[in-house]
Amino acid sequence: MLPLAVIAAVALLGAWLLGDYLxxxxxxxxxxxxxxxxxxHYLTAVLVFMSIYVVIAGFSLPGATIATLTGGFLFGTFPGVxxxxxxxxxxxxxxxxxARWGLGEKLSAKMDASEGRVKAIKAGIDENQWSMLFIIRLVPLVPFFVANLIPALVGVALWRYVISTFVGIIPGxxxxxxxxxxxxxxxAxxxxxxxGIIFEPHVLLPILGLAALAMLPVVLKTIRGKEAI
Incomplete structure (x- = not known):
C-alpha cells in the first residue's frame, strides 16, 4: 500500500498548496x-514544462487540463501535443x-487463482487487453487516474500499457x-x-467512433463464441 499511499498523500497536499497556482x-x-x-530558453522551457507535467500526472495533482492548455499556448498545437x-x-x-508494486501483482494473482465470476472477468480482460486499454483512454468519461489504476490491478504488461496510453490519449x-x-x-x-469543447458533437463523435472501433474485436469474439456454442 505504501506507493499508493505516497501518491494519495502528495495529491492531497498538492490540491491544498497548489490549487491557486495551477x-x-x-x-x-x-x-x-x-x-x-x-x-x-526554448529547450529548457520544454524540459521544465514536461517535468512539471510528469509530476502533475504522476501524483494526480490538480491542473492536468491547465498543463495541457499551457503546452499548446507555449509550443503550439505541434509540437505541443x-x-x-x-x-x-x-x-x-x-x-x-x-499500483502494480503495491496491490496489482497480488490482486492479479488472486484473480487468476479464484473461481467463478471473478476468474471469468479476469479472463475476459486478458483476452481483450488492447481493446479495453484503448477504450478506457478514448472515452472522456473515464477519469485519468482510474484509467491508470485499472490496468495495473489486472496485470497488464507494462509495454502494452505505455503504448495504449500514448496512442489512446492523443485525440483528447x-x-x-x-x-x-x-x-x-x-x-486578448x-x-x-x-x-467543454470535447463534448461537442463534432469532437466527441469521432472519439467515440474510435472507441467503437477498439471495441469491435471484443464484439466479434463474442459473436463467434456464441456461434460456436
Missing part, C-alpha cells in the same frame, strides 16, 4: 513572463508502476492542445476557453 487565471496573469522565458502526450504518458506510468490531448494554442486570442478578448 489555474487558468495563473496562466493568464503570467503569460508574458512564460513566453519571454520560452523565447530565451507531443510534449503533452509524452509527459502525460510518463506520469501515468508512474501511477501504474506504483490534441483537442485541448489546440485550444491552448488559441489562448492568445482568448486572453478577456474571455475564458471553452473546456
Amino acid at each position: 489555474t487558468f487565471e495563473a496562466l493568464r496573469d503570467n503569460r508574458e513572463m512564460l513566453i519571454a522565458y520560452r523565447d530565451a 507531443l510534449f503533452n502526450v509524452g509527459a502525460a504518458t510518463f506520469g501515468a506510468t508512474v501511477v501504474f508502476l506504483a 490531448a490534441l483537442v485541448y492542445t489546440s485550444v491552448g494554442a488559441g489562448l492568445g486570442e482568448v486572453f 478578448r478577456g474571455e475564458t476557453p471553452d473546456l
